[in-house]
Amino acid sequence: MTAFTFEAGGKEKDGAFSLRFTPCSREPAIWKEEIYTAAHSIAHKAKKPLWVCSSGGIDSEVACQAFYDQQIPFSVLTLEFEDGLNQHDIHYAAQWCRDRGVHQEIVPLNITSFISSGVAAYERYPAVHPFRYIQIRLMEHVEERGGYAVLCSGEQVYDVDRTKPVITRSDLFLPFSNGNAIPLEWCKDNSTAHEPYFHFSTPELCLSYLRQPLVDFVLNNPELLFRHWSNAYTFKRIVYQSVWTNLALRYKRDGYERIRPMIDASRNALREKFHEQYRECNISVPELERQLLRK
Numbered sequence: 001m002t003a004f005t006f007e008a009g010g011k012e013k014d015g016a017f018s019l020r021f022t023p024c025s026r027e028p029a030i031w032k033e034e035i036y037t038a039a040h041s042i043a044h045k046a047k048k049p050l051w052v053c054s055s056g057g058i059d060s061e062v063a064c065q066a067f068y069d070q071q072i073p074f075s076v077l078t079l080e081f082e083d084g085l086n087q088h089d090i091h092y093a094a095q096w097c098r099d100r101g102v103h104q105e106i107v108p109l110n111i112t113s114f115i116s117s118g119v120a121a122y123e124r125y126p127a128v129h130p131f132r133y134i135q136i137r138l139m140e141h142v143e144e145r146g147g148y149a150v151l152c153s154g155e156q157v158y159d160v161d162r163t164k165p166v167i168t169r170s171d172l173f174l175p176f177s178n179g180n181a182i183p184l185e186w187c188k189d190n191s192t193a194h195e196p197y198f199h200f201s202t203p204e205l206c207l208s209y210l211r212q213p214l215v216d217f218v219l220n221n222p223e224l225l226f227r228h229w230s231n232a233y234t235f236k237r238i239v240y241q242s243v244w245t246n247l248a249l250r251y252k253r254d255g256y257e258r259i260r261p262m263i264d265a266s267r268n269a270l271r272e273k274f275h276e277q278y279r280e281c282n283i284s285v286p287e288l289e290r291q292l293l294r295k
Contacts, residue, residue: 002154002195003203006181008279017178017279021203021291028204031212032243038201039066045193046148050074053138053151054104055086056093058240058247060152063198064093065244067150068100074150076104077141079134081111085258092248107141111259115266125186126274127179130266135183139194148193151183154200156209157236158219158285160226167222173282207292210285214239219285 006019028034043050052067054060054076067074078093080086090106097104119133127133135151142149158172183196195201199209209215218225218235225231241247271278283291 002184002197003200003206006178006184008178008181017181017281019176019180019281019283021206021283021288023294024203024207024292026204028208028211031205031208034202034205034208035062035066036070038198038205039063039070039072041202042148042150042195042198043067043072046195048146048148051077051142051145051147051149053077053079053142053149054093054096055079055152056089056091056096057152058237058244058250059155059199060093061096061247062240062244063150063152064096064102065246068102074102075147076102077138077145077149078104078106079109079138080106081109081259085111088257092250095248109137112262115262119266119270122186123273125182126277127182128177128267128271128274128278129179130263130270132179132182135196136186139183139186139192139196142194143190143192149195150198151194151196152198154197155236156199156206156215157232158226159229159232159282160222162227162229167226169219169222170284170286172219172222172226173284174288176281176283178277178279178281203292207289210289210292212239212243214242 004019004021006017008017029037050067050073052060052064052074054064055078064076076093076097078090080090094104094106096102114137115130119130122133122136125132125136135153138151139149156174159175160167160171160173164171183194187193200206210219225235237250241249
């Protein structure tokens with residue numbers, strides 16, 4: 001039920017890749033209400049026990065809170081990297097589950113081995129970021145449990161060409177690539193269904209985020225924020241915590257600090273391996289709005 005569709009062309013199309021968002025079928029409510037609606041829509045569609053795959057980050061916590069607030073039964077699945085490499089993150093997920101009595105399974109993963117050699121099992125799907133293969137691994141774990149996986153990806157983190165002398169709203173974009181299609185292609189190839197992009201799960205959810213007053217203000221005044229690349233992540237955290245005021249505070253950018261060198265090395269190797277197959281599809285903010293609103 002992901003809110004975008006994609007087309008990966010063959011040789012006759014020079015391997016072209018395109019991604020488009022489905023238009024909204026109704027006027028969106030406020031973002032928090034659309035988060036709740038998305039949770040209900042996923043639960044209705046799943047027909048299987050729900051497993052929210054939580055890394056412990058704020059995107060995961062918002063998704064978990066949505067199902068919890070709406071009294072939708074679910075369990076939590078969390079990957080634990082060897083040597084405590086993501087302990088700083090998963091303790092947020094573990095604490096959240098303990099405080100609310102939500103069942104959580106913590107599955108060990110030797111992330112060093114997985115990134116260095118385990119991804120080879122999935123390389124029929126050409127990605128330039130190992131996270132795409134981690135998405136598949138999470139869905140495999142949930143599939144083994146007879147469940148429906150909800151992965152909490154799909155946050156709207158905007159990028160821009162910072163060499164421009166003046167940055168306008170039209171210059172901001174969401175970066176996509178054919179790697180975004182990989183978890184959906186894996187589901188199709190395995191005749192199964194999961195939701196790999198909770199925060200892109202409905203077009204109304206996507207548009208309601210754009211219409212958040214704080215988001216809209218910053219997108220209309222991008223010089224205030226987008227000159228430094230890390231500000232986009234800080235801004236996302238501020239937006240989330242302005243709406244979900246009970247989110248645990250996290251004084252960090254993302255959940256990869258301790259494995260960043262390993263991730264970067266893997267990305268470089270994958271980019272070299274798959275560079276001929278890699279395709280990007282950046283969607284500007286005005287184009288995103290047009291796609292979500294078109295009739």
